[in-house]
Amino acid sequence: MATDIDGFLPDSSFMLDVPAQDWREAITLAGKGLTASGFTTEAYTGEMIAAVENLGPYMVIAPGLALAHSRPSAAVLNTGLSWVRLSTPVKxxxxxxxxxxxxxxxxxxxxxxxxxxxxxxxxxLSDPVKTAQLKAAATPEDIRRILKA
Known part of the structure; x- marks a missing residue:
């Protein structure tokens, strides 16, 4: 599955250099990417936000990086990813x-x-070189290429 990153991360799931006022809005943007790609219903976005409200910011797994998710549920239609690079970081x-x-x-x-x-x-993302390349990548195609390398 990891080799088919194209199927799990289509162009419709990307938002690059977009603003968010706070973490809720940042997760909402990630949810929009998942919904736009047909991976989830809008209900899943609420489940991701509820996970942070109930469990704290455990989704922030490395400096500057949050892996927004919730448990598999009826709101998940297919396995997939969204990619949101914020224009201004949020706490x-x-x-x-x-x-x-x-x-x-x-x-x-x-x-x-x-x-x-x-x-x-x-x-x-555990590779510092790849992480730096991902932060600088200009297009979804560039990001997928880096992830596959």
Whole structure:
């Protein structure tokens, strides 16, 4: 699955250099990308926001990076990702990793697909060189190419 990043991250799931007032708006943008790509219904966006409200900012997994997600549910139609690069970073309330400038939305149809896609993204983002390239990438095509490398 990790090799088919094109199917999990279509052009419609990207928003590059967009503004958000706060973490809720940042997650809402990630949810819009998931919905626009047919991965989720709008209800999933509310589930992602509720996860932060109930569990805290655990989604901020590295400096400047949030992996917005919720558990597989009826609101998930297909496994996929959205990619939101914010024009101005926002705070999620995670002292170690705030502020966030990249929000990746993750929707998993089931636990297995959820974990496979999440680990593929995590391995790419654990490489500082790739992370820097992703921050500078100009197009969705460039981002997919970096993730596949």
């Amino acid at each position: 999620f309330g995670n002292k170690a990793n705030d502020p966030v400038s990249l929000v990746i939305g993750l929707a998993g149809k089931n636990e297995d697909e959820h974990i496979v896609v999440m680990s593929a993204i995590a391995s790419a």
